Amino acid sequence: MWKNIQPSFQFTNNSIKQHKAFEEFDTINALIDWEQIISILNVLIANKKNRLGASPYAPTMMFKVLLLQSLHNLSDVKMENMLARDLLFRQFVGLHQNDSIPDHSSIWRFREKLEKANLVTVLFDNINQQLAEQSIIVQKGSVSIIDATVIKALNNRPNKDKVGKNTQDEDASYNLKTGSDGKMKTTYGFKGHIACDEDGFVTQAVVTTGKLHDSQVFEELLTGNEVEVYADSAYASEKTAKQLESKGIENKILKRAYRNKPLTKEDKAFNRVCSGIRSRVESIFGLGKMHLGMGQARYKGLKRNALSFSMRCMVLNLKRATTIKKELEQSQAN
Numbered sequence: 001m002w003k004n005i006q007p008s009f010q011f012t013n014n015s016i017k018q019h020k021a022f023e024e025f026d027t028i029n030a031l032i033d034w035e036q037i038i039s040i041l042n043v044l045i046a047n048k049k050n051r052l053g054a055s056p057y058a059p060t061m062m063f064k065v066l067l068l069q070s071l072h073n074l075s076d077v078k079m080e081n082m083l084a085r086d087l088l089f090r091q092f093v094g095l096h097q098n099d100s101i102p103d104h105s106s107i108w109r110f111r112e113k114l115e116k117a118n119l120v121t122v123l124f125d126n127i128n129q130q131l132a133e134q135s136i137i138v139q140k141g142s143v144s145i146i147d148a149t150v151i152k153a154l155n156n157r158p159n160k161d162k163v164g165k166n167t168q169d170e171d172a173s174y175n176l177k178t179g180s181d182g183k184m185k186t187t188y189g190f191k192g193h194i195a196c197d198e199d200g201f202v203t204q205a206v207v208t209t210g211k212l213h214d215s216q217v218f219e220e221l222l223t224g225n226e227v228e229v230y231a232d233s234a235y236a237s238e239k240t241a242k243q244l245e246s247k248g249i250e251n252k253i254l255k256r257a258y259r260n261k262p263l264t265k266e267d268k269a270f271n272r273v274c275s276g277i278r279s280r281v282e283s284i285f286g287l288g289k290m291h292l293g294m295g296q297a298r299y300k301g302l303k304r305n306a307l308s309f310s311m312r313c314m315v316l317n318l319k320r321a322t323t324i325k326k327e328l329e330q331s332q333a334n
Contacts (some may be wrong), residue, residue: 028322036130045059072170140172141225146193151207151295152189171302172189173209201321204317207310253274255267
């Protein structure tokens, strides 16, 4: 039997009054058909080899724990502490006041199982599909805005351990990028690549080592539903132009100037128009870095950080969906 698989939270202490603060996560909870999530996570318990130890916590509850952890940018230890003392957190994951809580090692083990089963992308796509079925995400006839951001590695300095071995993350590498001040900046870490739509929903998410050029994962970020693609000039090439043409997708990648071939007036006008739409992706990275810690890796290894990045993108989509849903409800009421 699973521990703590109650579908909803109920206060057992009558001295605790209901308050609007306890409704903070209700909209997010209502957006998701959890039966679909359960069917996906059942892969983790399909056989004894995938079980998370004796009498494990329900996978759905643990997935909710990871959502909250990503939403508040918490370590496993801090997440355990919040589950122990915060009634709002307990309500969302389905823990009653007197229930035992998953400790930090249980959270870590569940994340490892999720990673090994390669289920995060499946969960990400499923939630996006659920949002599309509620007319929150528009799929057909949409646009894709593609960009990448640098993620600093957990161990990013070239220090050595007691035996003289480099402690830097072996999966990370150096990335050279021009900063907003025009100066070249070097970062040891990874790259988070995303495609988003005009409404600010992340539709695809990929993490690579830092040195990989943005254009190398361009085709992987296409959804197949878009009619136009926007990206900065780093993606401009004959190869990407042919990829888009072969798929019947309109090319809105910013024009690039080459040696002895400066941008024309038409090119500059094109870039100004496209930049206004392309900037939507920058706000996603800004929110992710400011509130969710998206610019700093919390773990070592490419796969662990890819899972973490996808969870953060999932949370950004759910937060955005709550705003869109409120707007839809208000427009229908009027």
